[in-house]
Amino acid sequence: MRKIVHRHLGKVVAGAGLAVAGTAVMVGITLPGTAGANESGGSDGSAAAAAQQAGQGAVKPGVVEQAPAEGKKGTGSDPLTDDETKRVEQLALTKQMFSAGENVEGRRGPERLSVDLAEPDANELDATDAPRRADVTFYDYRDDTLVTRTVNLDTGKVEQTTSRTGVQPPLSHDENVEALKVLIADPLGAGLKADFKDATGTELTDPEQQLLLNSAVYRATPGAQPAALDKCGEHRCVRLFPKVRNGPWIDARSLIVDLSARKVVKLGS
Numbered sequence: 219m220r221k222i223v224h225r226h227l228g229k230v231v232a233g234a235g236l237a238v239a240g241t242a243v244m245v246g247i248t249l250p251g252t253a254g255a256n257e258s259g260g261s262d263g264s265a266a267a268a269a270q271q272a273g274q275g276a277v278k279p280g281v282v283e284q285a286p287a288e289g290k291k292g293t294g295s296d297p298l299t300d301d302e303t304k305r306v307e308q309l310a311l312t313k314q315m316f317s318a319g320e321n322v323e324g325r326r327g328p329e330r331l332s333v334d335l336a337e338p339d340a341n342e343l344d345a346t347d348a349p350r351r352a353d354v355t356f357y358d359y360r361d362d363t364l365v366t367r368t369v370n371l372d373t374g375k376v377e378q379t380t381s382r383t384g385v386q387p388p389l390s391h392d393e394n395v396e397a398l399k400v401l402i403a404d405p406l407g408a409g410l411k412a413d414f415k416d417a418t419g420t421e422l423t424d425p426e427q428q429l430l431l432n433s434a435v436y437r438a439t440p441g442a443q444p445a446a447l448d449k450c451g452e453h454r455c456v457r458l459f460p461k462v463r464n465g466p467w468i469d470a471r472s473l474i475v476d477l478s479a480r481k482v483v484k485l486g487s
Contacts, residue, residue, distance in 0.1 A: 291371075295335070298352055302371055303333050309374055310354035310367040320360040322396045322454075322477055328356035328365060331390050336368055351377065355387065362453055362478055386435045389456055394431040397456045397475040404482040406473055410460070413468050425460075432459040436474050443474070446483045453478035 291302060298306075307330065319328035336351035350371040357364055364385045368378040389397070401407040402425065414422040414429075422428060437451040447455065454477040461467045472485045 298333065298335050302350075302352065305374075306333060306352040306354055306369040306371065309369050310376060311356070315356070315358075315365075318360065319356070319358045322357075322359060322393050324359070324480075328358040328360075329390065329393065331355045331357055331387060349373070357387075357454065359454065359478060384452055386437070386451060386454060389433050389435065389454075391431070393454070393456070393477060394433050394458070395426045397433065397458055397477055398425040398429065398431060398460065400475050400477070400480055401458065401470070401473060401482055406482045406484055410468060410470055410473075414462065417462050417465055417468070428463060430461040430463055432461070433457065434459070443485055444483055446481070447474055447476070447485075449479070450474065450476065 291299065311327065311330075316327040319326065321327055321329040332353075332355045334353050334355075336353045338348045338351075352369050352371060353366055354369060355364065355366045362383060364382045364387065366380045366382075367376050369375070370377050402411060402422065411422045414420075418428075420428075425431070433456050436447070436455040436457045438448050443450075449455075456475050456477060458470050458473070458475065459467065460470055474483050474485060475481075476483065
């Protein structure tokens, strides 16, 4: 792996296996009154400068206004407020779910993935007083189940609960961090640590602070990976695309982390 990384160090690795790419675009902007500022001015330039000094066509400086204070409750299709998000998280997670569930670190309580404003019911699309609802999504590592609970923000009641297996939404930040910790602790992570040290001169000890993490859910493809990855899709498996902060990408595409089994497998092995 170390030779592979060195070949790509400092570059964005492109290809079918890489789901993340970055593109930087330089945009030239001409500010009022700055064009031709270093050129020797003619009569037209002098007239324009005099007119600007006289206040004709002058552009007023921009004013940065403070964002309005966020209310405790939103209305209609407004995004969820911080207060609403905290409230629905508490309402959606029952004591029974917390006691029986397991998060990505193996602790009690399912892993919360997202909190989103729910779409109104079909018969409420034109209603002006349709209730606001939120979908709270959890992943329970105890039995690899995706649980979504719909909470009515007006009544505080959980109106619907769905549980599904084999469904793998994008990974959360906490899951990415844990996947990298599992990789670093595994013998297969030695190359990643060595490449990080070569790129920075320091040891990789705090992945959350030292790396920028992107990832993609990995699913089993018959005949395309070791048998050890056959459960990916049923299990929560991740392919990481780590990038040194203010530095290069590190190619770790050949390593798959099975978060459900807490093991690392190399493709093609």
